[in-house]
Amino acid sequence: MDKFDVVAAIIIKNGKYFIAQRNRNKHMGLSWEFPGGKVENGETFEIALKREIKEELNIEININSKLGEENYQDDKINVKLHYFICSHFNGEIILCEHEDSAWVTKNEFKNYNFAEGDSDIIKLL
Numbered sequence: 643m644d645k646f647d648v649v650a651a652i653i654i655k656n657g658k659y660f661i662a663q664r665n666r667n668k669h670m671g672l673s674w675e676f677p678g679g680k681v682e683n684g685e686t687f688e689i690a691l692k693r694e695i696k697e698e699l700n701i702e703i704n705i706n707s708k709l710g711e712e713n714y715q716d717d718k719i720n721v722k723l724h725y726f727i728c729s730h731f732n733g734e735i736i737l738c739e740h741e742d743s744a745w746v747t748k749n750e751f752k753n754y755n756f757a758e759g760d761s762d763i764i765k766l767l
Contacts, residue, residue, distance in 0.1 A: 645720040649691040650678035650760070651703055651728040652767070658747055659767070660730075661754060662698075662740040669718050672741065674754040676725065676763075687724050698740065701733035710766050714759035723759045725766075 653660040653676075662677045664670055679694035681687060688705050695703050709725040737743055746754070751764050 643715075643720045645715075645722060647681040647687070647690075647724060648678060648721045649681055649687050649694065649724045649726065650676040650763075651691055651695050651705075652676050652709060652725055652763075653695075653703060653728045653730055655730055655745065658745040659751075660735075661744055661746060661756075662737065663742040664757060665739055666741060670757045672755075673757040674744075675757045675760045677740070687726070691726055691728075695728075698738050699733075700736040700738060702731045703728040704731045710763060712759045712762050716758070721759070723763070725763050 661674045663672060663674050666672050677695060677698050678691055679698065681690040691705060692703060695701060706727045706729060709727050711725070712723045714721050714723060735743065748767055756764065
């Protein structure tokens, strides 16, 4: 199984974090995540993240810094997740792929069932 890179945006606004619920028809459907997606050939992590967020949420973001990385593998995927602290820059959020979304505080993370990988990175926030 090939390993591929995935980027994820930890978008922070007014002390809250943006999370999105995965499409019910996708791997780990209905679990919550920091939005993002697969890095395509020839893309930098930053370009991939901005493209994915525009495609998924219809907004533009500023990438402030890289928070960390997590490796995750199961019977369907083998990924290296790259997490970036971001801020919302332009546009109104429209969910193009996700089921639901929320702005939550750190203390509220425990109320959501996060996808594997994302649940580990929360400890760094």
